[in-house]
Structure formats: C-alpha cells, structure tokens
Amino acid sequence: MAKDVVGFGFNPKESEHHFLVIIPRGNDKKIIVYERFTWQYDKEIQVLDIKRDMPKVELTKHKWKMIEESLKTEFNERLKKDKLPVGKWQIGQIPVHRLFGKELVLLAWAIEDCDPSVIPAAIKNWLGLSKEERWWLFTMTNAATGNIYDKRGWRKAIRYALTENPIEESKKQMNFFDYAIQREIDK
Numbered sequence: 001m002a003k004d005v006v007g008f009g010f011n012p013k014e015s016e017h018h019f020l021v022i023i024p025r026g027n028d029k030k031i032i033v034y035e036r037f038t039w040q041y042d043k044e045i046q047v048l049d050i051k052r053d054m055p056k057v058e059l060t061k062h063k064w065k066m067i068e069e070s071l072k073t074e075f076n077e078r079l080k081k082d083k084l085p086v087g088k089w090q091i092g093q094i095p096v097h098r099l100f101g102k103e104l105v106l107l108a109w110a111i112e113d114c115d116p117s118v119i120p121a122a123i124k125n126w127l128g129l130s131k132e133e134r135w136w137l138f139t140m141t142n143a144a145t146g147n148i149y150d151k152r153g154w155r156k157a158i159r160y161a162l163t164e165n166p167i168e169e170s171k172k173q174m175n176f177f178d179y180a181i182q183r184e185i186d187k
Contacts, residue, residue, distance in 0.1 A: 009087065054146070
C-alpha cells in the first residue's frame with residue numbers, strides 16, 4: 001500500500017531488504033550507503049548492526065551533490081508511474097527500495113574514486129543503461145567486490161565503463177557489453 005512506503009519506494013511490509021542512505025550534516029562528512037535486511041518498526045531512526053548491515057559505498061558530499069538530482073528524478077519518475085509517493089533526499093536516514101538501491105550503489109561505485117569532472121559522463125552512461133542492466137551489473141560487481149573497501153576488479157571496470165565511455169546524445173542506451181568486449185580486444 002502507498003501509505004506504507006517510505007523514502008524512495010521502500011515498503012517494509014513487503015520486504016525488509018532495502019538500502020539505507022545516511023546523509024550527515026556538514027560538508028566534510030561522507031554519505032554512506034548500507035544494504036540492510038531488517039527494518040526496526042519501533043524505531044524512527046534505524047540502529048545499524050555492524051554484523052548484519054553492510055556498508056556498500058561512501059561518497060564525499062561534493063560527489064553526492066553531483067548525482068543526487070539525477071537519482072531523485074530517475075527514481076521518482078518510476079514511482080509516479082506506479083502511483084507511489086515520491087522520495088526526496090534530506091539530512092538523516094533515507095530508506096531506498098532494494099532495486100533502486102542497487103542502481104544507486106552502481107552509480108556511486110562508478111564515481112567513488114573518479115575525478116569529479118567525469119561525473120556528468122557517468123550519470124549520462126548510467127541513465128543509458130536499462131534498470132535490468134543496472135541490476136545485473138550491481139549483482140555481478142557485488143558478488144566479486146561488494147565490500148565498501150574492495151575497489152578492485154568489477155568495481156574498477158564499472159568506473160571505467162561509466163566514466164570513460166561517453167554515450168552519444170542520439171542513443172537512448174549505451175551498449176555496455178559491446179564496450180566491455182572492445183576494451184578486452186584493445187588490451
């Protein structure tokens with residue numbers, strides 16, 4: 001039911017699996033995104049369990065500010081289509097539906113260690129992927145390098161694919177798989 005939805009499409013009565021975005025006060029603090037499998041119904045502020053809640057990525061406020069509007073727009077368009085309440089980013093804890101969370105983390109992984117000047121290209125390329133491609137890429141990357149501090153392998157490939165492969169304005173979708181194959185050939 002729409003009245004049970006909080007944050008960006010998260011309904012704990014349907015599934016407690018979600019991502020929790022923590023946006024602290026102060027420009028020197030980092031945004032951290034956690035993947036969680038429980039929801040504390042009796043708590044207004046969720047208490048993190050360091051054994052079960054998995055930090056996936058952290059971003060500087062500067063980088064977060066560069067992607068937050070694109071994330072909000074993308075997610076809210078889909079929520080409106082499903083006649084669900086829209087979400088907004090604010091200081092504090094924002095729960096995110098598990099599928100939106102996968103997409104958010106994928107983009108965050110792509111930009112976590114990049115130069116801020118390439119973030120617009122990463123956003124454009126991320127938007128060029130279908131939601132299913134984003135989910136698949138998150139799943140593959142998460143299985144191999146999903147720890148917050150494990151930035152090798154798939155994480156590095158995601159950064160290169162989204163920040164170094166500018167999508168053409170005329171194309172709706174980037175052909176990620178052709179790009180990945182071409183990078184292997186060029187090695």
